[in-house]
Amino acid sequence: MAVCIAAAVLSVLAGAGPARAHGNESDQAAVLVEQAIALIANDAGADRVAERLHDASEAPDQMGVDAAKVQAAMELAEQPGAGAAELAQVRGLLLAAVGGQLASRPTAGPAVGSETGTSEVLDEFRPAKGVSNGGDVALLVVSVAVLVVGLVLARRWRPPHTLRQLEHGDEQGTR
Template sequence: MLVEQAIALIANGAPKDQVAERVGDALEAPHKEGVDLNLVRQALDVVERTGPQEASLQEARGLLLRSLDGNLPSAPKAGHLVTGTETGTSVVLDEFRPARGIADSGDAPLFALSLLAIAVGLWLSVRLRPGYSIRELKRRTAADEDGEGRKR
């Protein structure tokens, strides 16, 4: 479980010291069945070495995943229904960080097309507008009727 928690910390952008602490706890845990301790030690060395944090944490994540050999403790058992807070999956995804602004070559043409659609819509609204307004129609109707509501 501690190795899986370390993987989740990496996926959620935790600092190196928190990840190193969790991996160290995994090495000192009393029950170490189902985990390749050599790979966990290598992951701890990778986390503790100096260098860029993101690259070393991703390398450590790969080592930790291999140490479990695909047998994550939180994975649902066959025939066991998922209930409550269980997600029914053992996949730990990276944090989703969408790009902001115009990020690639496809965004600029879409932005230009949306501006063109707005401009064409405004032009059509002025071009196809009737020559009279509702206020003018009400005035004409009131002038056509006498005071009793009958037409002249």
């Protein structure tokens, strides 16, 4: 009981620590470039990509990164009105800046810890909405047909006593 009271008092008195927005930011330019590529793939916007590239250009560990290509990518991302076409060019420059080898690529053996197990950053998956092709139409027609057949068979093979109850009402309940 005393432990519960002490825990309740401590939870009220002990305030939350301050939040650090960039507490775990990497000091390796290759990791920051990979994060910028992921931001592009997930449509995070040119401003966030440019900020990550700025961090990559100032990172103390520049090993494995072509700084000139990162700088060119940063300038392209910082252009006013940078859209999807410019970000696609930025992505190509960044992949070239790290020699096509992402920092999280798998090493010998299985991926462990923070390794992703892949060296590819795929674009965001956006499936088509609604009926978009012949396969969708065929699936819709088959689904409706199966539903209609199921309802017809349920009505046809209904046990006789339930059919009488539905047609004449429950006579025992009215007495």
